[in-house]
Amino acid sequence: MKIFLAALYKEAVQLNEKNLLALLEKNPDHRLLDLGCDDGQLTLKLGKQIKTSKLYGVEISLKSITQAQANGIEIKNFDLNHDFDWPDNYFDVIHANQVIEHLVESDNFLSEIYRVLKPGGYALISTENASSWCNIFASLLGWQIFSLTNISDKKLGVGNPFALHKNDKLDLKSWRHVRIYNFYGLKDYLELFNFKIERIKGAGYFPLPAILGDWDKIHCHFMTFKLRKEILCTK
16 A cells, blocks of 8 residues: 555656646746755756756755755755845745745745745745645544644654655654645635735645646645746836
8 A cells, every 4th residue: 555655646746846847937047046955956957947057045954955066056054944045036936845834934934935036036836735635535534644744853654554754764854744734725825925826736636646636726735836926016
């Protein structure tokens, strides 16, 4: 069962990445910020899709920072719960894939994305969906939902017998989830920060093929929002 679930999860992750790449706009002058960029491999793919070499990242893992720097990413090391170390209106594109669910200070996180994003620029925010069918099913059985089993520094996969990382030896703090959003909850939340939601993509529809998640976004497992910082007209 775990092997089957792992294969479905991998398919959904791959489709989610394709969704992110499909939402990017080509412009070699664009400056990209990748929040939680890990080793920079996905950052490079994003830059290639945009056709820009102006790549910036934030990462908390020192090992990943070294790898990202070797990949040519300009990296800063700080906690994304805190204020960003860049001036206002600095970036054209901001990417945060599977990040917001790890943060306590998500209000500040979204406010800072809006602040450092140029007017007319856009952000891609992707995270897991508490309303996905697998999470609903787990909840009905009294289990911890799949997206919220990594809640402790002591062990991964708490409260769900089929949690994918239940016995894995990983950096527990960097894998810990703080909160998981439902579809409409995240939509309303993002709009509180004056973003215009331009598009929404979905991936993952366990136990069915991942592509179905883009047809029924309310119950997809990975939801991705493209947000625009509108240019304000002044008289």
